[in-house]
Amino acid sequence: MLITTIFNSSATDLLVHYGRHFRRMVHALCNFQALLTNRILRMGELADTPEENFTAEERREHCVFQELLKSVAGLEGCLMQGGDDEVDTIAELASISLSYVFKVIHLSHILCQLTKGASGARGDDTRSLKGSVLDWITPKGQNLIPPLACNVKVDRGFHHEWTGALLCPAGLDWSNSETKAKLKSGEIIMTGHQWPLFLYTDYHYDPENPWNGLFRSALLVCAYRYVFMSPSSVDKEPKVTHSGNARIHGMTRVTLPSITYISMQIRFALTSSPVFSCTDTVTNSERFYNSILDIFEDPDEKQEVDDLTIWWNKQVFPSFSTAQRPLVKNSALVRIQERRAQMKVVSVPDGDGGSV
Secondary structure (H helix, E strand, C coil), X not given: CXXXXXXXXXXXXXXXXXXXXXXXXXXXXXXXXXXXXXXXXXXXXXXXXXXXXXXXXXXXXXXXXXXXXXXXXXXXXXXXXXXXXXXXXXXXXXXXXXXXXXXXXXXXXXXXXXXXXXXXXXXXHHXXXXXXXXXXXXCCCCCCCCCCCCCCXXXXXXXXXXXXXXXCECCCCCCCHHHHHHHHHCCCCCCCCCCEHHHEHHHCCCCCCCCCCECCCHHHHHHHHHHHHCHHHHCCCCCCCCCCHHHHCCCCCCCHHHHHHHHHHHHHXXXXXXXXXXXXXXXXXXXXXXXXXXXXXXXXXXXXXXXXXXXXXXXXXXXXXXXXXXXXXXXXXXXXXXXXXXXXXXXXXXXXXXXX
C-alpha cells in the first residue's frame, strides 16, 4: 500500500510539475541532491552556527531550500523524521528496518522527479527559444544578413554581425574592428560577469549610470512572456488558447530569479554553443547566472532592484499596474467607502451608552 502511494502517478506528475516551476522561478542551477544534503547538515551539526558565519552563497542556498520545502508537501516531515543518510544512495540497507527503507525510497523518488521536471523545463525552454529569438532580434520588415538557421547555432555568437553586437560585453565597442576581431578569435573572452548589451534598453549601455536600462530590454520581455505567459502573449494582443505557466502556478508577480533565468536562456540562445552546460567554460552560464543574482541580492542595490521589479511587473502582469493605481476621487467606489466610514463613526457608542 505504501509503495503504491509513493509511486502514485498523480503524485509523481505533481513532483515533476514542481520541478519545472522551481527551475524557472526559484533557482535555475539547483542540484536537489546537493541542496538536501547540505541542508540536513545545517539542520544537524551546524544548527547552532550563527547566520553571519555562513557565506552569501550558503545563505542563498538556505533560502532556496526554504522555497523547496514550501513547494513540496511532506518533504520537511520526511527529512525531519529520518537520519542524516537519507539522501545518500540506498545501498547497504539489508539490515535496516522496512519503514526506514520506505523513507529512503520515498525521498529518492522525490529527488528523481524534481530533477526530471527541472531538467525538462530548461531543455524545453532552450529548444523553443533557439528559434524564437531570431524572430525577436530581426528588425521589422528586414532580414538578417546573412540569414541564421532556427535549429543550427554554429553561425551565431560572435560569428554573426547581429548576434555578436547583442552579445558584446557592455563597455566594449562592437563597431571597433579590432575589438570585433578579438571577440571572434577568442582573444577577448566573454566571461560570465561581463554582461552583454542585449540586457539593456535599446541595447545601449551608459557607463556613467550602469543601471540605466539594465534588464529592461524588449528582447527579455518577449522571452519572459513566451516562457511564462504563452507564445502568443509576445504580441500586444495575445490570443491565448490555453493556460500558460504563470496562470498554472498562480503567478501574479515576477521573481528576480525568473528574470535571471530568462537572461541566461537568451544569452545561450544567441551564442554558437550547441549544448547547454552549467560547467561550460566557453558560455560560462553558471557564473553569469550567479553574478546577476549577486547584484539582485546586494542590500546596497535595493532601490534599483525594487524599481526594476515594479517595472517588470507592469510589463508582464497588467493587473499589477491596475492594482497599484490610487482610487480616483469622487468615483462610486470612493464614495461608498467614505459613506461606510461615516456611518461607522456615527454608530460608535459614547461614554453614556448612546451613539456619537
